[in-house]
Amino acid sequence: QPDGVPERLAAQIRFIVEIDKLKTVLRRSPLVADDRLENDAEHSWHLAMMVPILAEYADDPIDVGHTVELVLLHDLVEVYAGDTFLYDDEARQDQEAREQAAADRLFALLPDDQAVRFRALWDEFEARQTPEARFAKAMDRLQPLLLNFNNRGGTWRTPGVTEADVLRRKAVIGEASAELGAYARTLIHLGADRGWVPRAGAEPDAG
């Protein structure tokens, strides 16, 4: 940092440079447009584009701008905590503690007023008690489903994962939007029809 920059601006810039790291946190889902895994920054951008397009399907009316803010920062703590795979039950056990510690550390880089505001948005997303947070979470589950469906199953092909597991993890979509929940179930059933994820009780598909 150059000399003579006011400390408030210097702190804001340090935070902005620090979160560049989100571009290096890889998720499990492959892109549709390329043969590589998606990262958290790309994923967050994609959710933010989906919100205004799909907001009309929210069962409870949502504030679009507020929901966009929630999805833009929902994965920020993974800068320090890393991505936790939806179907990794072991890693999911201490996920909350790891992410709370990461939030404490990351948001402290910002000036106090902005740290409080960002932390409140992140807490709101996690608690999923507002219509905006429920819709944001629905986008977070619908987007990888679209990537997986357009990749002949993608992570649905994880050994041990069945159609019932996918339906259960994706049920939060229907909690925000009956119509998008029905659409998600249609995609999952069609994926199972095509053999991309085994029906409950069946042997995992080797392909």
Add this chain to the structure above:
Amino acid sequence: QPDGVPERLAAQIRFIVEIDKLKTVLRRSPLVADDRLENDAEHSWHLAMMVPILAEYADDPIDVGHTVELVLLHDLVEVYAGDTFLYDDEARQDQEAREQAAADRLFALLPDDQAVRFRALWDEFEARQTPEARFAKAMDRLQPLLLNFNNRGGTWRTPGVTEADVLRRKAVIGEASAELGAYARTLIHLGADRGWVPRAGAEPDAG
């Protein structure tokens, strides 16, 4: 697409899947956090995070949510038109025509009402006549400057580019915010002091 999905939702999903391609459009700036080039989706996410953090420096008051929408979609047309390098004067000559054609093609995937709305946002960003569009453009120029500064010059080291060129291309930052404009000039001067970009008239630095 599965059968029986309403055409409006099917169109919206097709658009959402199509814009996955933005994650494959590479820019010239290297990441701070990794040794590779940034792509347009990551860049757009980063700008969207910067807006609420830096909005307080806007000389004219801005609507933060509206400005976030502008930056999220400002590069979408590059799905078809590709990225045009800031210091490539030849490519910049037909940039507008290429991008207008891409916008016609891309936004037509959406239902009409949303196509009109997205096109209007993109036109607003390009015209830079509103405080929100000016601030969005300032973020678009400040963010790669931060990446370059934290990469010992980055694209400033392009042969033939001088400190005066960088200052001229970055002047739009000061048109939205005197304080951020001054900060940008401070970074550029410091970069020139360190030999990352030659002063006007000097020989390009070979390093």
